[in-house]
Each structure stands twice: as structure tokens, then as C-alpha cells.
Amino acid sequence: MNRKLTFSIFRYNPQETGSSPGMREFRLEETENLNLFVALNLIRETQDPSLQFDFCCRAGICGACAMVINGRPRLACRTKTAELPEKIVLMPLPGFRLVGDLSVDTGAWFRSMNERLRSWIHTDENFDPDAPEVVMDNQVAEEIYELDRCIECGCCIGACATAQMRSDFMGAAAMNRIARFMLDPRDKRTNREFFEIVGTDQGIFGCMGLLGCHDVCPKNLPLQDQLAHVRRKMGRQALKNILPWYKN
Amino acid sequence: MRIIYTDLLCIGAGLAGERVAIEAARAGFETICLSLVPARRSHSSAAQGGMQAALGNCIKGDGDCPDVHFQDTVKGSDWGCDQEVARIFADNAPLAIRQMDHWGVPWNRVVPGRSCYYKGGEKLEKEESEDKSGLITARDFGGTAKWRACYCSDGTGHAMLYTMDSVAVQHGVQVHDRTEALSLIHDGERCHGAVVRCLKTGELRAYISRATLIASGGFGRIYRASTNAVINEGGGQIIALDTGVVPLGNMEAVQFHPTGIVPTDILVTEGCRGDGGTLLDANLERFMPHYEPEKAELASRDVVSRRMQEHMAKGLGVKSPYGDHLWLDIRHLGREHIAAKLREVNEICKNFLGIDPAESLIPVRPTQHYSMGGVRTDKDGAVYGLKGLFSAGEAACWDMHGFNRLGGNSLAETVVAGMLVGRRVAGFLQEEDMKVDTALVRGELKKQQERIDILRSSTSGEAPFEVRNRMQDILMDYVGIFRNEKDLHLAVEKLQQVLLSAENLKLSSRGAGACPELSLGLRLSGMVRLALCVAFGALERRESRGSHARDDYPARNDRDWLVRTLAFWPGGRALPRLEYEPATKVVEIPPGERGYGGCEVISAES
């Protein structure tokens, strides 16, 4: 006997006159291997075609479908209903502007984050089309890739109490991103330059170490250790900035 | 209604779109990319295994050069490609990958010394040389003579896209995400921009641009089962086809990837087989060497997919509630290798199948994966039929892939074509000005607004989701890996009926704002027209070439069909008008044997 699932879904379309925020229930019979990608599409196709949510790759690669599932920010495409109780509560990811229902505007948020971080390789060297690539140790490449795996889904922001309180706080995704550039030998920025970007209350020193980010990251990024690493590095830099005799 | 002016409008912000945008922005032009999703969620991010570039750094790629890459590409295309383009591509791939490295992609590198690798099920040893230490390494992929697929674990597309977007941010390329182009603004000769619907608010806008680029990716989602992201519904191809003057090239050339997982149709990379994974049947026996003694699992994708289908037709597939499938075995590669070099595969298996690939077999079957066809361009990326319109990446039929794309050549195409087309676009912007015709713009805006109003107020017709499902099922049932006259006839007939339904829809929601039902309603008839281009093109092409395999015409016919299909759709027609052009003007390698696939050939001289 298949379970009868009840989906309690946040509904609000800011573009529709007369729409007001609230929860609406949908019922669906559970089938084998049902995940939230299939379930939400079924609900949309058979029960309410105006239901808004975001899926893209539906393979846990693109990060489009983060939402709060029974109280936890997760990727919906990777969530099987079998892992959940019969009552499934779906809320849009907090900390981002609501587009409608379960859909939030992560694109604008992350674009602005990347602009603030200046998250690109800073170098004065020009690309030489005729030269072979610059040599890099494979282990360094793998360490960079480890951090480069962030998919900007926004789960870490949704799970961060600090980010909920302070909209200018850049969050774990940003600290992980800057750690990736600190690691990259191609990026010639100094610690002083990095400090100007993240050595602030909007950056690493705004973090209270609650670790919601670390515990919900669907890519299992080493956020706890990276946040601590950036904090130590920037703390040292702060001392260097004011104590002229303190080097390294 | 808002009107936005820009020098370059890129429709699509994946690797190809952003690469073109960066080139234009670096030349000092204002550039806006439109994207259905935030740029970094573009489907480029899902490319896993690698990007082909003939660097020849790793020992198994020793002696590789653009010539070999070119030959592999032409053979892979089953001589359907434009050889001039394939040559330009192969020559520029090493440069493009090094530029991506300069911009920050963490490519895996050569580690000197001895190490083990697998080929088929067999364990072998190789020794990387000291003087190549730290240069970009590569893995084996299907249909290639050398190890040429450069990679970042199996998140190559992701790493490249994030790097590309970071460079786009650096150069001030604007991305207007969650927007969908509904139509191109044109006067039959020149493209003036596009009418665009905002998917956050439902607002309609006109973008007026001196140059417009279509880089919106493939259209795999016309099939029900596809490895493609759900956004790959062919928006770019639709607006090009709708102009009536722009042709879509080789729409019948649809690639099926051998290893989509069952169920859910998510891709696991060709890198699995490249790194030594094998395909097993219901009896847990390897079968590919039996069909393809030379290349086995590493023949080109069209061949492996066909052989898998053939094998399952013999009753040797594994039965499951989701239909027959086969097994992919990567257990022998070991947990360590899987955790380091096949991370995504590992995650996908764990999250979507609930299995550990180091211990269990992965259920796979051929699944729609790539559109070789698309908006036909010349070798500079300029679209046939409309001045000021360009196209690049999977959206385009630049035509280096012909009838079958090699694994790793799509990522390579996005950055190579992006770079070259970008240069051409920048040149075009330097030379060409445009008189803005406000009547033309307002006319197109009005036309699209009317479409929306009609759809929202329609009181009779079918539901968009049902009609879409019907279209998808027809393609699954009749326009799959093996095709024949009867099925294709049926497909065309049924799709024509579906087209009538798609032009007469009724929403059950109010269609307010960014309503997804309205969005689908607006693009559905275009999707069915694409489906008809595929089915009709396949029906008319009475030969087998690459991924286009006809039971009733099993031979590749170079005498009559060494041509590219061009599908035009002038307004009011029930079917596309098909024209043909020679597959290639330049012939560096005359048509011959591919070395795998065992297809009969009717030569041009006979």
C-alpha cells in the first residue's frame, strides 16, 4: 500500500493581484523512487499549473532547486520522498527575494556577491596564445577544484541566522569562493587585498560560527574549516595592518 | 513597455554565449546576456567528463596534434561535418583551453611516474614523463585515437562555466537572468534584437541590439527522456525558425548518449568508460568487444548506443519496471579513483540510485543527449538569412559535429566557437551600424503581447502540459535511435495534429506574472515545429549516417546524401521546407571507413 503524501506548499505570487502569502495543501500518492522533482512537476501538471518552483539540471549539479524541505534547506531534485514523513512542508529559501511560491532570485544575489568579491583571477600577466600553459602541481589543482565545486544553490545562506539578520552579510559561499582564489597561484592578489574584500563585518568577521552552512551544504564543501582558515588568515592580516613590526 | 538598447544581445549565458559576450565586452561594446536561469545554472555546468584539445601532454596522448583531433572529429561526424570548420576547431582548441587555464580553470595535471589505468576490464600500467609534469593532462574518451579529454575531475563543465562567468563579471558583461526571448525583431534582412519576457514578473520588453547571438543550447526536451536540463527546450532555435528566413541545419541529427541512468535519465559521464569502465548485459557479460573488436566501449556514442539497443533487442537487456537496461561497471576502478576522478558520478549514483558505484553496477541505457543540428551559420558564426544574427555552441549548426558529436567536443566547441564568433561579432560591431525602426519594434512587441493576451483569455483548447507530453511521447516512440519510413511517417502525421493542438491551447491558471503554464504555452507550438523538423528531416533522409540510423536504409550513402539538411519554416506552412547543401566545400579527408560501427557505405563514385 503506497503512502498518501500531503504536500504543504508556500504559495504567493507577488505579480497576481489578490494573491496573499499562505500555505496550500496538495495530495499525491507516493510511487517507488519518487523524488521532489517528479512530485512537484506532477502537482503542477495535474493539480495547479500556476505553481512556481525552479528546477534545471535535476541532477544535483546546477543548484537551481534549493528550498526548505521540512525545515531544512536542501536540493529538491536530490530529495526522495521516502526519506520524508507523510507530511512534507515546502518553503522558499529565506534570505533571497521571492519570485513566487517556491521560486527565489538567487541569480541576482550571487552575481552581486561575485562582484563584491571580485571573484576572478587577478593577474598582470597577459595571455600568450603561443606559450604552453603555466605548470601547476596536480595536487594544487585538485585542492582548488575541491572548493570550486560550490554550485551557488544558496542553502548555506538560507541556513545562516546571521545572513537572515543582515542582508549585507556575504555568507559561507562567499568565504569559500575567496578561499578558492587565495589558494590559486594564478591569482596574484596579496593578503592585504583579500583583507579589504572580506576582512569586514560583511565578510568573515560577521560570521558567528553557527555552522548551519556546513551542515546543509549539499556538496559537502569543507565550509567549517575554510571559514576558520579565512578568519585566521584575515585576523593575522589585521594585526599586520596595525603593527608595523609584526610580519608573518 | 521597456525598451533596452545594447550593442550585443546574447540569447543564452552558457559557455558559448558568455565567451562571445566577453570577446565583445573586451572590445569595448556593451553586452547583455539573456538567460532562462542564472548564468551559472546554464546546462554547460552539467558537462562532466572533459574537453577535447590536442595538447598531447599525457603519455597516452603522446604524439597528439590538431591533425589527429581533426581526423577523429570528421570520422566521428560520419563525414557529415563541414571539414573547414572542423579544421578551424581542432587547430584552435589547444589555444582555447590554455586561455581557460589562464582565466582560472583548475585542470587536472600530469603527475610524473608510474601509475595504473584500466582499458576495458584490463589493468595496465603507464609512466608519465618528468618533463610534462604539471601540464594539463587528459583522459580517454570514445572515438578518439589519443587520450585527449582534458578534465577537472568530472565537473569539467561546472569549473569552466564558473570561470567563464567570473571573467564575464570582470568585464562587466550584464546578465539579465530569468528572461526568455519570444521572438526576434527583424525586417526579413537584418536582425534588430528580440522581444523578451521576464520570467520574474511576466513583463514584456524589447531589446534593440546591433548584433544578436543565439547561444541557447540544445532542444533535447522535445524528447520525454533526455539527459538535458529542463530548460533545454529549443527556445533559440524556435525564434530563429520563426523568422521564416533562417534555416535550421541537420535537425534529424540527434545524439543518444550510451549511459543515461535508469530511471531519471541523468547522465553519467563517458569518462566512466574512458577510465576503463565496461558495459555488461543481463548475464553480466561484456558485449561491446563482440560488436566492436577494435574500440569496444570506446567507439563513438552513436555506435555504442546502437549496439546497446541491438543487444537489448536480442533479449539480453536487464528487465526493470522502467523498461530494459544494461549495466555500467566501474567497480574495478576502485573507490579511490571514483572519489577523486568521478565525483559527480559517485554523487549521482548515491543520491539518485541509492547505490555505491564502487560496489554496485549502474543501470544505464541510451538516452537523448545532444542536438548536432541547430541554427545554421557560416564558419564565422553568422546565421544564414539574417544579417546581424549570430549563433554559437549547441544552439548552432556551425557544423563541426555532422551526424555524431564526439564526447568532449561540445565543451571544446563552446569555447573555441565562442572565441572565434566573438571576434567576428566584435568586428561586425565595429563596422556595422543600424537604423532603429521603431515601428518594427513596436509591431513585434504588439504581436507578442497579443499572443499572450489570446492565450490567457482562450476559453477552449487543450492544456499545455498534456500537449507537450503527447509530443514527447511521439518522438520517443517513432524518432528514436533506429528509425524507419513507417514510423517516421506516423510521427510526422501525429506531430502535425499535435501542432494544431499546440496552436490552440487553454490555460487552467490565470497566467499571471511568471506563470509557468503561460511560459510553456508560449513556447509549445515552437517546440512542436522543432519536433517536426527533426521527424520530417529524418523521414526525408533515406540513408544512415552517424546518429541517424535507418533500418530501411542501413547504408551511408555518400552518393546522394553527403549533404546537410536545411529546414525553413515560412509562416502558414504545415511542414518545414527542406533544402540541402553540400556537407562540406573543403574536403581534406574524403569519405571513408570510420574504423568502428561497421556501417555499409555507398561511395560517391558508385
Place this chain on the structure above:
Amino acid sequence: MQYQVAFPTASGSRAALLDLVQMLLGLALVVFMYLHALFVASILLGPQVFNALADFFERYYLAQVGGPLLALVFLTHFFMAARRIPFSQQDQKKVWTSTRMLAHRDTWLWTVQVVTAMFILIMGAIHIWVVLTDLPITADKSAARIQTGFWLGFYLLLLPMVEMHVGAGWYRLGIKWGVIKSSARNKAKRAEYYITGFFILLGLITLARFMFVSVS
């Protein structure tokens, strides 16, 4: 070509220094509180031991100077940490909603830190005032205070507040500055629970012992 995107550069030094100082003060208070707990527990070895220790502190002016200094550190610590505490009702609501939604232990732990901080601010201040205005510290005076019912209740409440706050405090510091790596996090958290439990128990026993010190 570089640096095309304009953005305001915030002066980070202040934020960084505040964070560093907050860490050092927090650490100092953690050490002090644990030593304090051990000191008062010396009553278990007898009033003479307790008095001898108190006398020692007195003789070297540790109480007279250290006491007010401690009060200063205590208040500074509060004001620095208060930067993080939401005081507007709207912010409190946001945090509360998000905390309840998340069901995440370390986030709850922070709520514990904030709530206990409020108690400690008031009760701790009273305690410091009472002790420092009535120097020297002797077992007699302490026992006399505790044996009135009000002060017993007072300390029974303050004790767990302090220990929970201190435990959560050092755990958080360890996490934030990377002394506790992610691989050791669960172990550290378990250790935190045990240590907090130990000091609460020790405190209770100490209080009980004071109840039985005969006041002359």
C-alpha cells in the same frame, strides 16, 4: 582590464580587531570561570583551604585589582558580543523564525548563549558587586550569604547559566578560529557537554557544602 567592477571598500580593520579582542576576552573569561569554579570548590577540602586561597589572592592584590579588572573585561565582553545580538523586534523575529525552522543544534546553541548572557549580565553584575564590596572573601561570609534562601536560589540559577554560556563559548571560539577542525567537531561537542555537566555538578556540590559550613 582588471578592477572594472566598482564597489565600496569597507574598512575592515575595526571589524577584525573587535573580533580578535572578543576572542581574547572570551578566552580569558572561560579560563577565569573554570578557575573560579575550582577555587570555590576548595571549600570541599575544608573552610581552611578556602580561606587560605582567598587570603593568597588578597595578599597579592589579585582580588582588589583583579576583581574590578574582571568586571571591566566582563562588561567589555558583553558589549562586544552584543554587536551580534539582535535588539530590534524585527530582527529578533527573523532570527527566531529561522532558528525554529532550521532545527539545527549549533544555531540553537547560540540562542542559549544569548539568553544565558542576559541572565549573566544582571546576576553576574550583582554577584561581583556583592563580593567586591565586602572584601575580604572568607568561607564564613560566603556561607552566611548562601544559607539565606534567596542567595541559594540566586546561585542555583546563575550556576547553570554560567556553565552553559562558558561551554558554548569555548566550543564556538574553537570552531570559529579553527582550533576545532570539522573532523573533531562531534568529539569537541561531546567534550563540551561533559565538561559543562562536570562543572555544574561541581558547583552544586560546592553550594551544598556551603550550606553546611557552620557560620560563626
